[in-house]
Amino acid sequence: MKSFILKGDIAYSISKERTEYLENAYLVCEDGVSKGVFRSLPEEYAHLPLSDRTGKLIIPGLVDLHIHAPQFAYRGLGMDMELLDWLNAYAFPEEAKYNDLAYAERAYTIFSQAMKNCATTRACVFSTLHKDATVLLMEQLEYSGIVSYVGKVNMDRESPESYKEASAEESLKSTREWIEETKGRFENTYPIITPRFVPSCTGELLKGLSELSEEYALPVQSHLSENPSEVELVRTLEPLCPFYGAVYEKYALFGGDKKTVMAHCVYSSDEEIRLMKQNGVYIAHCPASNMNVSSGIAPVRKYLDADLHIGLGSDVAGGQTESLFSTIVEAVQNSKLYWRVVDQKYPPLRFEEAFYLATKGGGSFFGKVGSFEEGYEFDALVFDDSRIRHPQKLSLPERLERLVYLGGDRRCMKEKYVRGTQIDLDE
């Protein structure tokens, strides 16, 4: 049943400047696509079944532009380290375990159930180096009901022997096999080309991945300008490239005809920003991770003002939680600190701007996603925010802000729809 009506109190972004709030309104889904929100129900939809959610708060599904599935198993652990140390001490040894399919199944089952039950409806997901474990992850995510891009990770240099591919050739071979095995196989789960980041990929590997992206028409995800020591390492490894993003650009893995999302961009230079803008590269802003591994604060206001494509990422396990409500709050908080301690030229994000980033901003990476405007794919969440007790009446904008700030995704979410299909949430 992909055609129906939800009635309730509805909030969604039209643009970063404008949020729509309609109480007691009708949200129409036809064949998994939104027909819009109406104060009174148009005659033409009167025949559709109506689910009365009066008093409930309804918003678009949330979009996570950056999350590491194998790191979910150690979220909230080892948070006293900086990025490169943390990768070597925690991330790489943990990811290496996914060579064991039994372990992968145990861990990815937990991850996929979390994805199913949280407020995320779309995600760009990093897997590990392992082809088989990546296929398994895609099967699990398909079962979760969310829509995702999933990438087998590539690494052929500057990595521990226990977690590195033998050569660019080997890496490309297994990547091609993985693509062949998964492309077109799932309804909601798609492969995405995923060089881990410049430090761990040779030019030969990046070139080959670019060709695979071209050949199979696949999008690209990676990391960019996250941490000072990482940026410095890239400068040492690629002395001929004027800035970090120029390495991806050199191999045609930086937007343009290839849809591309880059995580972090905390230290992007003006040249890098210009190139991202020109090539339509997406930024996945991951504030929790940027704090946890001591990277810094990304200048999100600058990116918004420059009209770059930008959305939010939980970056589990650099970020400790998959909750994008937390990420919204952290994005606002970090932008306030940026304004206060870094540069008062850039005013803090308003709540509604961060809400936009988590929905329509990141959503456009997936097409018409993240809003309830007519023609948008129908991803929706229904919350019973009456569970958060309050001594007085609140307006709908206040209810939305409170729901997000108080982590209502964990306590109050009652229904979740992806492309018009209702997900069967676990209690």
Add this chain to the structure above:
Amino acid sequence: MKSFILKGDIAYSISKERTEYLENAYLVCEDGVSKGVFRSLPEEYAHLPLSDRTGKLIIPGLVDLHIHAPQFAYRGLGMDMELLDWLNAYAFPEEAKYNDLAYAERAYTIFSQAMKNCATTRACVFSTLHKDATVLLMEQLEYSGIVSYVGKVNMDRESPESYKEASAEESLKSTREWIEETKGRFENTYPIITPRFVPSCTGELLKGLSELSEEYALPVQSHLSENPSEVELVRTLEPLCPFYGAVYEKYALFGGDKKTVMAHCVYSSDEEIRLMKQNGVYIAHCPASNMNVSSGIAPVRKYLDADLHIGLGSDVAGGQTESLFSTIVEAVQNSKLYWRVVDQKYPPLRFEEAFYLATKGGGSFFGKVGSFEEGYEFDALVFDDSRIRHPQKLSLPERLERLVYLGGDRRCMKEKYVRGTQIDLDE
């Protein structure tokens, strides 16, 4: 029954440098006081009833050195403003409502139930200007089972007409009445002298409050050096005082023989820090609030290195949640940003240091509180962290870090003890 034994996996701070972790250990409570933690049960306690919590995680109760009870009703609202604007737009109008006892009862019931059910066992609480509503709040908090200092707030200048006391004299009169009415009346709830902050208190008022503190031997709480515009306002209002804290010192409201806790201290000068150290003033570090109202980042490492008294505060509703697990995480995260973007002289807090702040660090404001060492008052929390699924075995230090980072206070807390009395948690 205030004498018993808990058996389980136990973690607690000895000092900011040292955390004890004991699996399958015995925590002995005798007459509401800890007799220590033992790997095997000493013969002398063999007669006490034993609660077997094998596999559960047991830690000391958490201490909130700064929270505004009347602001609980609008936590997570109006977060797009800076401190002084936010006070005028949200805090003061909301607090004014507590003149209406019916409203106060409705709101404080919600607040007290939250205090009862969260991981906080001790709190320093701001009320409003209103004597009767403050008494009501104290009754409610006594019922919640936590131990708290509660302050009727004083304000006689630089405040809206609708939320201001008529004169210093009036303010002092109603404060004296409130003290007479509540001092010694409750087992777990005590009055504390509470000038809101320098901007809203005349010298005459501060002088009178200091005398009341002396006369009744009451501790003191207020705000200090929170936000640049507030610090500037104090400079304008008190041009003869060399720094903010010197105003409190001038009226003998700044430690010494009066136990004093000051919230924030984001912008304390070296002189102010020296005076806090000399007078034993406590700092309530409130990282969420400092982000939300764009105050900045407090230099906590500097305070720890100087051996100042310091603990954590949720500062609801500057902070959006009463969860001190969140505050621990935010304290670590903010210290990382301080190191990265402000001053690399001050390394980030380690997780265990922030855990210390939330327990023994703030606890000493209440006496021997916040640890399980022998002689400490028995405040304890029991968590079933098996509810956070994980594909592999974790060590006890890892379990503690994960529990805190993943907000286990909300999902996993099973039992709460204050001074040896078990609190009857709501489901």
